[in-house]
Amino acid sequence: xxxxxxxxxxxxxxxxxxxxxxxxxxxxxxxxxxxxxxxxxxxxxxxxxxxxxxxxxxxxxxxxxxxxxxxxxxxxxxxxxxxxxxxxxxxxxxxxxxxxxxxxxxxxxxxxxxxxxxxxxxxxxxxxxxxxxxxxxxxxxxxxxxxxxxxxxxxxxxxxxxxxxxxxxxxxxxxxxxxxxxxxxxxxxxxxxxxxxxxxxxxxxxx
Numbered sequence: 001x002x003x004x005x006x007x008x009x010x011x012x013x014x015x016x017x018x019x020x021x022x023x024x025x026x027x028x029x030x031x032x033x034x035x036x037x038x039x040x041x042x043x044x045x046x047x048x049x050x051x052x053x054x055x056x057x058x059x060x061x062x063x064x065x066x067x068x069x070x071x072x073x074x075x076x077x078x079x080x081x082x083x084x085x086x087x088x089x090x091x092x093x094x095x096x097x098x099x100x101x102x103x104x105x106x107x108x109x110x111x112x113x114x115x116x117x118x119x120x121x122x123x124x125x126x127x128x129x130x131x132x133x134x135x136x137x138x139x140x141x142x143x144x145x146x147x148x149x150x151x152x153x154x155x156x157x158x159x160x161x162x163x164x165x166x167x168x169x170x171x172x173x174x175x176x177x178x179x180x181x182x183x184x185x186x187x188x189x190x191x192x193x194x195x196x197x198x199x200x201x202x203x204x205x206x207x
Contacts, residue, residue, distance in 0.1 A: 005023075006126060007118070018199065032084065033063065034077075035063070048060075061077075077109075085097070086121070087119040094125045107150065144175065153178055170206060
């Protein structure tokens with residue numbers, strides 16, 4: 001059984017610190033970037049790709065998320081050897097990925113050893129419980145939703161210092177009875193191998 005790799009970033013791309021080198025070391029083909037399409041998205045993609053290109057990765061697949069992806073998108077996704085889930089509207093990312101066929105394939109690929117990297121919204125939807133703070137949703141309240149389930153028994157907070165998330169993170173941990181919480185700063189990340197934290201920068205851990 002191959003090792004599983006999950007990278008979660010507290011802010012927007014690019015990859016920070018040693019994370020690009022670590023992520024790239026597990027890639028042997030295409031890297032898929034799943035994102036919400038908006039004006040200027042093509043110009044934004046180098047924020048994801050440039051650091052990885054410096055690590056020798058040249059083949060990227062850009063997959064805009066929709067509420068009803070066609071089968072060709074699914075087929076393309078499954079040919080990739082690395083997955084990046086972008087940032088933006090966390091609720092939309094959750095709706096378009098979790099509990100969808102794309103989500104099923106992401107979980108399967110992760111279990112098969114395909115590394116997954118989530119930036120901001122992409123990080124928030126990765127655990128079994130997707131906790132979206134009031135500052136990050138239209139209802140302006142704490143949302144507790146089902147996540148992808150790549151990581152169990154933990155709560156993730158992004159933009160931790162910028163959004164002053166300590167109180168929200170601790171409250172979320174208590175509500176969902178999670179044994180650990182990670183607050184990740186905009187320039188920080190946490191890297192899990194086989195669901196065990198092995199590398200991190202600019203983060204806070206609560207138990």
